[in-house]
Amino acid sequence: MWTILILVSIAAVSAEPRGFQGEKVFRVTPQSYKDVEFIRTLANYAKTPFSKARTFHDSKDLEVEKILPRFYLCLDFWVPDTIDLVEPGKHVDFRAESQVAFDVQALLQQSKIPFEIMIDDLEEALVKQRDSNIRAVHSYEKYNDLDTINAWSANIAAQNPGLVSRSQIGSSYEGRPLYLLKVGKSGSNKKAIFIDCGFHAREWVSPAFCQWFVKDAVESYGVNSQVTNLLNNLDFYVLPVMNVDGYVYTWSSNRMWRKTRSVNKNSSCIGTDPNRNFNAGWCTVGASSRACDDTYCGASPESEIESKALANFIRSNLSSIKAYVTIHSYSQMLLFPYSYSYSLAKDHTELNNVAKGAVSALTALYGTKYTYGPGGTTIYLAAGGSDDWAYDTGVKYSFTFELRDTGRYGFTLPESQIKPTCEETLLAVKYIANHVLNNA
Ligand SMILES: [Zn+2]
Numbered sequence: 001m002w003t004i005l006i007l008v009s010i011a012a013v014s015a016e017p018r019g020f021q022g023e024k025v026f027r028v029t030p031q032s033y034k035d036v037e038f039i040r041t042l043a044n045y046a047k048t049p050f051s052k053a054r055t056f057h058d059s060k061d062l063e064v065e066k067i068l069p070r071f072y073l074c075l076d077f078w079v080p081d082t083i084d085l086v087e088p089g090k091h092v093d094f095r096a097e098s099q100v101a102f103d104v105q106a107l108l109q110q111s112k113i114p115f116e117i118m119i120d121d122l123e124e125a126l127v128k129q130r131d132s133n134i135r136a137v138h139s140y141e142k143y144n145d146l147d148t149i150n151a152w153s154a155n156i157a158a159q160n161p162g163l164v165s166r167s168q169i170g171s172s173y174e175g176r177p178l179y180l181l182k183v184g185k186s187g188s189n190k191k192a193i194f195i196d197c198g199f200h201a202r203e204w205v206s207p208a209f210c211q212w213f214v215k216d217a218v219e220s221y222g223v224n225s226q227v228t229n230l231l232n233n234l235d236f237y238v239l240p241v242m243n244v245d246g247y248v249y250t251w252s253s254n255r256m257w258r259k260t261r262s263v264n265k266n267s268s269c270i271g272t273d274p275n276r277n278f279n280a281g282w283c284t285v286g287a288s289s290r291a292c293d294d295t296y297c298g299a300s301p302e303s304e305i306e307s308k309a310l311a312n313f314i315r316s317n318l319s320s321i322k323a324y325v326t327i328h329s330y331s332q333m334l335l336f337p338y339s340y341s342y343s344l345a346k347d348h349t350e351l352n353n354v355a356k357g358a359v360s361a362l363t364a365l366y367g368t369k370y371t372y373g374p375g376g377t378t379i380y381l382a383a384g385g386s387d388d389w390a391y392d393t394g395v396k397y398s399f400t401f402e403l404r405d406t407g408r409y410g411f412t413l414p415e416s417q418i419k420p421t422c423e424e425t426l427l428a429v430k431y432i433a434n435h436v437l438n439n440a
Contacts, residue, residue: 018254020122022098025078027407028108028115029091035113036086042104043075043083043094074100076256078410079331081273082295085286085380093118093407095256118407125412126255132415140215140422142415143204145251146176149240152211153179160218162186163231169239170309173262176244178309183217184235191440193323193433194314194395196239199275199386201246201257202411203329205403205421210240210327212422213429230433235320237313242306243274256411258294260304267291272298275328276382277307278389281340286382297384307386314390322440323397324390325429330410331379331402332370334359334428337391339375339400340383347396348374354397354435358428365424368404375400397436401425 030036076095077083086092096104108115119125132142138152157166163183170178184190197210217236220227241247245261259271269292276287279301283289287297302308314321336351338344345351355372362370371378375385379402391398404413404421413421 017252020098020126020255022101023095023122024101024105024117025093025095025119025122025410026104026108026115027091027093027118028113030086030088030113032088035111036088038111038113039086039092040083042107043077075104077294079407080380081382082286082288082293084288084295085382087380091407093410095119095122118410119412122412125409129409129412129414132418134415140208140212141418143208143418144211146241146244146248149207149211150177150179153181153214153240156214156218157181163218163221164214169313170305172243172245173260173305174245174248176248178239178242178244178306180313181214181238181240182235183214183238184231185221187232190233190235190320191322191436192235192237192317192320193325193397193436194237194239194317194321194390195325195327195429196242196310196386197327198239198241198247199243199326200273200328201243201250201259202255203403204250204411205329205413205418206327207241207247208418209403209422209425210238212418213426214238214240216426226430226434230430230437233437234433236433237317237321239310242310244306246271246274259296260306262304264291264296265299269296272296272304273384274304274307275326275386276384277302277304278311278384278386280385280388280392281338281383284383285340286380287384295382301384310386311389311393314393314395318394321395323399323432323436324387324395325399325401325432326386327401327403327425329403330405330407330413332368332404332406333379333400333402334362334370334372335375335378335387335400335402336372337374337388337398339379339381339385340388341381342374342376344374345391350439351397351399354432355399357435358399358431361431362424362428365427366420368420368424397432397440399432401428 074097078093134142138148157164165182168177169180197206249257273295276297282301283297288295334355359370359372387398387400
């Protein structure tokens with residue numbers, strides 16, 4: 001009976017986007033392994049199915065049970081991506097659903113672990129995120145849905161035939177086209193740089209950057225000598241949205257969705273983390289083999305049709321592609337291999353110097369502070385990422401950007417920050433492109 005009621009209520013609400021009223025985002029800084037364990041205990045409730053959570057609760061062997069309500073707790077980890085990566089001394093940002101938000105707050109207060117409430121009401125933050133007031137269907141200074149981005153990419157290619165062309169490198173799980181823009185003046189034996197956005201569905205500022213990048217190219221070609229030189233001598237492949245199904249889902253159903261939308265065998269949970277799905281130390285560290293987790297590595301490397309399409313394209317253009325740049329948010333970091341281990345990449349010194357130069361170019365514009373370094377030591381170990389895969393496949397200049405901010409807004413970064421975010425990031429990408437042009 002309960003099952004039927006739950007199914008009916010899920011069906012009833014699935015027609016419109018899920019709301020986030022009363023949901024909070026906490027930033028907690030565990031001071032010790034005991035504190036980490038405490039957060040883990042909270043998070044374990046999140047992984048406990050409804051029926052088991054009741055049993056768990058009834059067992060009365062945990063202090064937190066006295067306060068936790070009799071339904072399962074949902075914590076959604078924003079930074080790091082999963083509870084498994086939480087360490088003493090490093091802060092953790094997570095979202096607590098409304099039914100548990102006050103309990104979580106009370107438990108944290110009781111625990112004496114330092115914490116702040118970053119977002120007091122997520123729904124309110126999501127409304128405020130759309131602060132541009134721009135009426136146009138497409139704008140570089142607002143968040144555009146997938147249909148709008150696809151219409152934009154068709155249009156910008158049509159308007160700039162000598163500079164931009166659009167092709168399709170595959171289709172998504174749900175059958176949507178994966179469009180790729182090639183930006184550059186035609187020429188022979190050109191080196192190329194591959195840039196992708198929108199791996200993780202909820203990181204909306206990422207696709208905004210890919211659009212901005214192409215806009216800058218078409219507006220600056222023949223006007224700005226640096227851009228003209230780059231486009232005369234390099235091709236840029238730009239994939240504006242890699243995880244198209246997930247992105248659509250964040251607009252239609254659940255703004256906080258991260259993964260792809262593929263069905264998993266033997267699980268009712270949907271989706272794989274596309275940035276754990278590449279063949280680079282696949283599923284060894286910082287990734288989950290549980291289909292319900294947000295860092296699920298998938299059934300096998302490139303199990304996701306979108307990952308496979310991307311990897312196939314890079315493999316078949318390996319002779320020209322000299323750099324791989326993947327855009328994520330948030331944390332303000334510029335990372336390079338490796339993330340699947342602590343070992344230094346064989347080009348570590350050069351990559352580190354390029355990252356240093358790129359970050360200083362970025363910071364020069366608005367003073368935005370970035371950290372940089374190998375993924376494993378700078379952020380945390382995470383296997384199966386596209387940057388490590390590209391590097392091991394032979395693309396030497398492989399970088400991951402984690403754009404603004406550092407957590408004040410997180411995934412709810414307001415539209416009014418799209419312009420400065422893209423402007424500063426563009427300086428870093430151009431720095432990398434110049435280095436590639438002169439050194440690759
Ligand atoms: Zn991401």
